[in-house]
Amino acid sequence: MADRPLALVGGTIYVTPDADPIRDGIVFIKDGRVAAASGATVPPDTEVLSCAGCTILAGFCNNHVHFFERKWSNAAAIPAAELMLQLQEFCTRFGFTTVFDLSSPWANTRVMRERIESGEVPGPRIRSTGQGLIANGALPPDAVTNLMGVMRYPIATVGNATEVGAAAKRLVHEGVDGVKLFLKSFPVAGIAAAVAEARRAAKPVFVHPNDGADVLTALKAGVDVIAHTTPHSGPWDDALLAAIKRAALTPTITLWKSYQRHDRASAQEAIVATAVGQLKSWIDAGGTVLFGTDLGAVDPDPTEEYELMAAAGMTFRDILRSLTTAPGERFGRPVGRITAGLDADIAVVNGDPAKDVRALADVRYTLRGGKVIYRAAEP
Ligand SMILES: [Zn+2]
Structure with a gap:
């Protein structure tokens, strides 16, 4: 009916x-x-x-989230009412109707997506890169992932460009919506290999950079989305800003504030000010901004991220664009408008x-x- x-x-x-x-x-x-x-x-x-x-x-899109917390594990067995409440707490209570997951165990995230799409559980549209690609020896220690609340699951790592290309191809075959690369110790030629594989399937490539040098390397390789600002390596320079071209940025500024929470207020303020400055310089250089917080690693309430985006000079309409039409255009879906x-x-x-x-x-x-x-x- x-x-x-x-x-x-x-x-x-x-x-x-x-x-x-x-x-x-x-x-x-x-x-x-x-x-x-x-x-x-x-x-x-x-x-x-x-x-x-x-x-x-129009409903909002958070373009940097993770379904890797333990509460999402064994997604087939989470009671529907509990899963709905978790999804409300995570994103829908803040107006998010679409989320882009940038690394989580794909088989599990896919089950959650199917339960939502079948109509069993009210929830957001989920797009996902599946498991992000990580270089040999670059997996974070268990002590760190346990503290972050990450579920335990096996992760295969990659050693060279050939392995990166093969892994990206396999993920695309398994139905992911993009490819995510963690650049710590990552083979540089592997970035271009992933971009080539993803392009063939018309999927975007996201990177987690560790510093400004990583951002420049990724931009030169033609990636689509830089998934973080990098305030710990200082302001972004002209060479980096000149290489932006079509790339987009998810700022994740509150993530840095949250990681600095055990430090003195002056140290927190300095890091946040650098991240805000990087976002401002990105916009001034003509770069696209896609709203993204690294949800799963930070508190779900986006209020402070909106305030910090405004501090970087973004108006309400600029922020709304980053939540709606900018991701719609970037990922080729007719969303973000009423x-x-x-x-x-x-x-x-x-x-x-x-x-x-x-x-x-x-x-x-x-x-x-x-x-x-x-x-x-x-x-
Ligand atoms: Zn992330």
Whole structure:
């Protein structure tokens, strides 16, 4: 039986990050898709969600997450209600309707994705690189991964460009949506080998850099996404910034703040200021920004990341672009807009994020494919 049509009534609608907002408008949703976004009247037999005092935005995408924490292990056996709650705590309660997982055990993440896509468990669209490629001898010690809460699973490492190419090819064959490389001790020729394999399948390549030199090497090899800023090696220089071309960046600034939390406030501030400066220099050089926090390694609340992006000079509309249309364009999917015919993936936030970007994290409803997958408790 088809669901009744749904109308989001009374909010301020941004159909794209660039359009003038529609005040006191209506988003009309039918069969999981946006039917209209305007001041149209509500047809009879329509379920109405009041959005008075809210802002209605396209659903958000976090482009750097990990399903590697122990709570996701044995995904087939997690009770549906518990899995839904975990997914709400992880991302949907903050308006995220799509996440890009940049390394986790693929067989397990795929099971979770299938349980969501079958309709059994309400959750986000999951894209994944599967297990990221790690060089021989570069696996972090168990003591570190245990502290990070990472589940135990076997990881094969790579030693040279041939092995990297073969591993990337195997992952693509297994259905991943991208390829992730951890650059610690990574064979340099392997980066180009991974890029060539991924390009053949029209998949993006993401890299975890350890310093500015890694970022420059990755940019020269033609990778698509730099998955971190690198504040511990100082500001990014002109040679790096000149090599950006089409590449995108997930800033992950709060990650550095969280890693520095045992240090003096002045040391924390210095690292955060360098990361913010790197993001600013990236934008000034024309680089694309995709929202990304390294979720799984950091607290799920994105409020502080929004504030730090604003500190780098990004406006509300710039940040909204990094959450919606920029990933949609980068990964070739028609998402990130509230447009007739598109899937109704929507975040309804309290207040006006154009006045205060922190409102982006104060979510009242999250809809995916026209279904409410998160609803804030009544105040
Ligand atoms: Zn990560």
